[in-house]
Amino acid sequence: MNAFLRIRPVLLVGILCAPLIAASQKPAEISIQADQVTAHVSPLFYGLMTEEINYSYDGGIYAELIRNRNFKEDLKDPVHWQMIKEGGAAGSMSLDAGTPFNAAVTATLKLVVDQASRTERAGIANDGFWGIPVKANTTYKATFYAKAAPGFAGPLTLEILGNDGSSVRAKAEVSGISQEWKKYSATLTTGNVPVSAENKFVILTDHPGTVWFGFVSLLPPTYKDRANGNRQDIMQLLADMKPAFLRLPGGNYLEGRTLETRFDWKKTIGDVSERPGHWNDSWQYWSSDGMGLLEFLDWCEDLDMEPLLAVYAGFSLRGGARITLHHELQPYIQDALDEIEYVTGDVNTTWGARRAKDGHPAPFKLHYVEIGNEDGGDREPGSYETRFAQFFDAIKAKYPNLKLIATDPVTTRAADVIDEHYYRRSEEEMAFHASDYDPIRRPVGRGTSEVFVGEWATRVGEATPNWSAALGDAAWMIGMERNAHLVTGESYAPLFTRVDPGGMQWQVDLIGYNSTTSYGSPSYYLQSMFATHHGDEVVSLTAKNVPAREWQPPSGPGIGPVPAGGGSYSQAARRGAQSTTPLPPSDYTRRPATPLQPAAPVQLSLMSFDSTRDSKTGTIYIKVVNRADTAQDVHIIVSGVSTVASTGRIVTLSGSGPTDTNSMADPKKIIPIVADLSGLSTDFTHSFAPFSVNVLELKTAK
Ligand code: AHR
Secondary structure: OOOOEEEEEEEEOOHHHOOOOOOOOOOEEEEEEEEEEEEEOOOEEEEEEOOOOOOOHHHHHEOOOOOOOOOOOOOOOOOOEEEEEOOOOEEEEEEEOOOOOOOOOOOEEEEEEEEOOOOOOEEEEEOEOOEOOEOOOOEEEEEEEEEEOOOOOOOEEEEEEEOOOOOEEEEEEEOOOOOOOEEEEEEEEOOOOOOEOOEEEEEEEOOOEEEEEEEEEEEOOEHHHOOOOEEHHHHHHHHHHOOOEEEEOOOHHHHOOOHHHOOOHHHHOOOHHHOOOEEEOOOOEEEOOOOOHHHHHHHHHHOOOEEEEEEOOOOOOOHHHOOOOHHHHHHHHHHHHHHHHHHHOOOOOHHHHHHHHOOOOOOOOOOEEEEOOOHHHOOOOOHHHHHHHHHHHHHHHHOOOOEEEEOOOOOOOOOOEEEEEEEEOOHHHHHHHHHOOOOOOOOOOOOOOEEEEEEEEEOOOOOOOOHHHHHHHHHHHHHHHHOOOOEEEEEEOOOEEEOOOOOOOOOOOOEEEOOOOEEEOHHHHHHHHHHHOOOOEEEEEEEEOOOEEEEOOOOOOOOOOOOOOOOOOOHHHHHHOOOOOOOOOOOOOOOOOOOOOOOOOEEEEOEEEEEEEOOOOOOEEEEEEEOOOOOEEEEEEEEOOOEEOOOEEEEEEEOOOOOOOOOOOOOOOOOOEEEEEEOOOOEEEEEEOOOEEEEEEEOEEO
């Protein structure tokens, strides 16, 4: 609630309910039968989905400030590093394959200083991820591994230096550089400096000589002071969402385009200076793997979320990487079993012991494991069935209580849950699909699996969704919550984007940031609002006189109700819903879309509703979305309770129009407003603002 603005004035329900809709149209009416529970809301409402996209980890939530810290981003060129020479200083900098640091870092950065003095120093500089950010009175922790040639022992001066070349924001000195590889640490504390990212991190010397660097790191203060931790501001935004789980580590990032570029979890644990990192070819940039498996789990622990672990399932986005034969798949099944043991095993297990050695003796809770990601993209008939069955059998044999999530419909094994992804092109398209999970619209023949909507978004706005997108999201979220008997949980995607030029590969992301600040989109506040305002039971709600507008669905796949009467839920249509989104830069082709169909106009509801109840307190949460451009009266009738307290609360998120939005310049333009209500009873009318999403909180007694 700390992200929500609270206003005190009591709204007089009766006064504010003047009807603004056409006289001919009766106001909408909703009837809530509070003693008729239609579903139980799973603890997975609501969660987060994450992967390395849009500089989500490196240059994002992972706090490391040095880019290319082990010089592996480009094996020919030490990108993001430059030579610095003051005045008449002379020297050179190069990658040296002849002086490896460890098995992971075989080419190190060699600095040769031919001439330097107290006033004319030479050294190396790193430009970070769009600069090295600083703020006042803050301590930064520098760590580096170095080795000197005979005749050189330093000292080395570490500075966070303004791009003007003269403004030293903070500095420290390290001396006694040895001729063996050794770790050096220092702290750099700023004074009263202005917040800025226009800085570099430099390592300078005033002595001629040669020194090699194997790994260089600079960390600001991190969330909960983790040694290899996360950025505080972004973690705080997430903490305010009170998320239930984190789906990790992808997305396409899990699979990579090849076996070699998948998320190979065993290479992401242990000392960060020994992690090789890998080329993130799904999104085309280097991943340091500083955000490794244990860091994901720490992240979960810090926000009191459960991991929802996706394991590599033998399919990479370049189809040729698929591995279906049992003897070939076996090592990857074993990797998944080991991974689950690393997460959940006690210290007497092999991988539980390894986790303890890595710094976390206590096992983590895990209830859900997802087998792959979007395996509908695997076009070989039967391939996912075969792969899923092998993973399913092996995991269930060892961990019978784990719920296993399939990423595409399977028939030979009873997947506990199926993960469905929906990226929609407009508010209307999303609102149109908001009833897809209603029993009347959901096709039969889908098996008994619960549905996990692991990725979805209304893709309008850049870099983050605008208010129109949030209205589409709200209608869709109501559809999911209302159908909690079927829908187990949801996570919006993608979660993050860097807003600097070149920082975004996927337009429309929940949270935006640069090096110094971050902000939540309207959809972010919507997620927070839904996550913090719902009960554990869905109660019956019927609506009538709901205002609607004609909408002409664009022709093409992905539009139109899902096939009724036992038809299979078309994978092609499901993919087609994403067809105008830029595909990842890979040669993975989605399944062929169904032929274009001229779609008939439809009447699209302008309002959506659902109602949940807290079984312990009796509080009823009524969600009302008004996508219309005029205020709408709603007549609300509550039965199945003896009383509704005359006072309650309303939380409202509203924008002035569809294109209204939050941004780096105006980060809190659209945030939830909390107000008190009076005049409530089992039968009352309330007027809901144009373009608004609302939660009414009613105190009831049975
Ligand atoms: O969220 C962006 C991408 O969309 C994910 O990596 C992938 O799973 C989906 O296609």
